[in-house]
Structure formats: structure tokens, C-alpha cells
Amino acid sequence: MNKVYFKKAQPVVYQTLSNALKNQRVANAYLFHGPKGSSKLETAILFAQSIVCEHVDVDGFACQECESCKRIENEDSLDYMIVSNDRIKKKDIVDLQAFFESTSAGKQNARIYILDHYDKATSDASNSLLKFLEEPSEGIYGILIADEKSNVLPTIQSRCQSIHFKPESCKHLLLENTMEENAKMLADSGYTYDKAIELLALPDFEELKQIAFEYIENASSFAQIEKMQTSVFVNKSDRMNKDWIQLWIQWILFYVKNNKVNLPLENKVKLYSILVENMDMLYRPVDLGLFMDKLYYDIRKAVIK
Ligand SMILES: [Zn+2]
Known part of the structure; x- marks a missing residue:
């Protein structure tokens, strides 16, 4: 620390x-x-x-x-x-x-x-x-x-x-290490300074951010879901871990909260609550493969206009 x-x-x-x-x-x-x-x-x-x-x-x-x-x-x-x-x-x-x-x-x-x-x-x-x-x-x-x-x-x-411990926002300090959007997302999501620095240092941090954006723009498409299953969160791959999944969900939440996703309010509210509920679920022992499959389908239902 x-x-x-x-x-x-x-x-x-x-x-x-x-x-x-x-x-x-x-x-x-x-x-x-x-x-x-x-x-x-x-x-x-x-x-x-x-x-x-x-x-x-x-x-x-x-x-x-x-x-x-x-x-x-x-x-x-x-x-x-x-x-x-x-x-x-x-x-x-x-x-x-x-x-x-x-x-x-x-x-x-x-x-x-x-x-x-x-x-x-x-x-x-x-x-x-x-x-x-x-x-x-x-x-x-x-x-x-x-x-x-x-x-x-x-x-x-x-x-x-x-x-x-009082609430901490590490955004200010993170700005010394990364751009505004990353600092804001990490701080608003409740990552500690140390954890945020650890995540920023990962070689595919930026890639995951892009993946989350592309996914949520196309979340109703089965092709997009298949892409996630076969090339992002592949069963038993390195990325299929709670840290990555959490970060991916946090990015989507960030896009929803900051109006970067084009959806009617009603769908946004539904999507938001699904994401928050699932974030909690991640703290319990879960089969990550099944967890993700269910999440894609729940999100798909929430975003269909
Ligand atoms: Zn010592």
C-alpha cells in the first residue's frame, strides 16, 4: 500500500x-x-x-x-x-x-x-x-x-x-496515472486506489473496456452473446475470473449511468438493477460459466425495446 x-x-x-x-x-x-x-x-x-x-x-x-x-x-x-x-x-x-x-x-x-x-x-x-x-x-x-x-x-x-474508515475517492490520484474516463469509472465503482492501479496495469485493461462498450451496444444480438462466450469469457480461460467479470460489469454500469448507452429510461432502469443484483451474486460461490450465460440472457431481455 x-x-x-x-x-x-x-x-x-x-x-x-x-x-x-x-x-x-x-x-x-x-x-x-x-x-x-x-x-x-x-x-x-x-x-x-x-x-x-x-x-x-x-x-x-x-x-x-x-x-x-x-x-x-x-x-x-x-x-x-x-x-x-x-x-x-x-x-x-x-x-x-x-x-x-x-x-x-x-x-x-x-x-x-x-x-x-x-x-x-x-x-x-x-x-x-x-x-x-x-x-x-x-x-x-x-x-x-x-x-x-x-x-x-x-x-x-x-x-x-x-x-x-471514511469513504475514499481515489479519482484525483488516479488521474496521475490514467485518463479521466478510467479514473472516474474506477473511483465511482468503489475500487480502492491500490486495486485500481493493479487493474490499470493489466495489459488488456483498455481492451476489456472496449469489449464492454461493444457488447452493451449490441446486447440484444445472439451473435454478440456468442462472441462473448467464444472469445471473451471462455470457460476455463484466464479471463473467466471474478475480477475480470466484475470489471466488465462495472464498465457497463458506467456506460449506463453516464448515458453512453442509447436506451429508453425504462430499459435502462431494468438493465441497471440486473447489473447491480448480479454484482452482488458474484460475491457468492457461483459457477462462472452458468452465471455469465444467465447474465447475457437477462441483459438481453432488459434491453429489448
Ligand atoms: Zn519491513
Whole structure:
């Protein structure tokens, strides 16, 4: 994560975490919460690095360069675990506990876990985690991440230090890296700065943007659907992944919202709600091939005048 950006975008979070690190008062559990697009996950990773890094900066944050930092970045450490399932289940928490128990024998060093999308965890998972949080072991630190704090059980909330992230728009900074339209789409879609930069660096970013435009202009045509199936989101190909599909949907949403698609209002409204609903569906475990086929047909129905 870009620390200069972090300090500017989330000054309160920056200060709070900096104080904890500098005064060695890191809590056993944190709940990072705030709207989509705020850099909660990126900050959690930086914070985890900062706990183990031996070359921290004046504010107590990790160097992001040393071996300990790299190990966390690459998820290649026996003292660190990140669970980023769409829906955290009891088994994930049990595995997490087992992982730390099996790797921590006789160890003095800090062990850290991050639970992403915690607001979508099952209640069984929360009950297991609760026991873990009630008897905090020395040197184990947890960071839970949630868009919606209210979806996290109050008993879990009360055992975590709550860190609120404010909405972030990275558009301004993205303009240093890309053109207006790309910056606006990525920022409005709620991508974090880091994620947006990662996507912009992909060689076919511009191509996918074109594909989305061409598709939505011709979404009622079966030939267009076939083209998508056979040359864009081909089953088992590299592009058939949630990141790409999400980006593709975001581009279509962007075109609809910014009136770049020529449709009567009624069709636009229908199309919009299909896209938003399906974006949510993507967070669940789905068969991507079937998901896309259904989406093409739903969109086709919505755009037929
Ligand atoms: Zn470091």
C-alpha cells in the first residue's frame, strides 16, 4: 500500500494505528469497517507488516521491503494467515486456530490473521471466533474487515477495537496515472486506489473496456452473446475470473449511468438493477460459466425495446 496515499486518504486511521504501533499498544483484535472503496484490506496488510517489520518508519509503519514484509505480502509466512473467502464459515475459523496451534509451538513472535468480508461470515463462524477472542493468546493479533459494521455480531464487535474508515475517492490520484474516463469509472465503482492501479496495469485493461462498450451496444444480438462466450469469457480461460467479470460489469454500469448507452429510461432502469443484483451474486460461490450465460440472457431481455 502507498503510505503517502494512506496518510492523506485516512488521516484519523493513520494516526490511531501509528500511535498503537509506536507505543506498542496494539490490540489483540481490530474491526476495520467502512464503505467499499476505502482501503481497509490494504491497511490491514500494512498493519500486519508493521507488527513484524524491524525497519519501521518514524510513524511506526512497515518498510514494505524487508523479508518479513515480503513474506506477508506474498502470504508466505507461518505466522500470518489471511482468509478472504466470500463467506467465512466455521471451518475457516477452526482451520485458522489449528494453523496457529500447529505452527506456534515455542515461538515468541507475533502471529497475525486477517478475516476479510467478515460482515458476510456465518453465525457458526462467529461463535467459533468468539471463543478464540475471549481467550486471547499472547502475541496473536486479528484484524476483521467489514463494509457494514452492523452486520457483525455485537459480541464480536465488543471484543474488537473498532477502526472506522471514511469513504475514499481515489479519482484525483488516479488521474496521475490514467485518463479521466478510467479514473472516474474506477473511483465511482468503489475500487480502492491500490486495486485500481493493479487493474490499470493489466495489459488488456483498455481492451476489456472496449469489449464492454461493444457488447452493451449490441446486447440484444445472439451473435454478440456468442462472441462473448467464444472469445471473451471462455470457460476455463484466464479471463473467466471474478475480477475480470466484475470489471466488465462495472464498465457497463458506467456506460449506463453516464448515458453512453442509447436506451429508453425504462430499459435502462431494468438493465441497471440486473447489473447491480448480479454484482452482488458474484460475491457468492457461483459457477462462472452458468452465471455469465444467465447474465447475457437477462441483459438481453432488459434491453429489448
Ligand atoms: Zn519491513
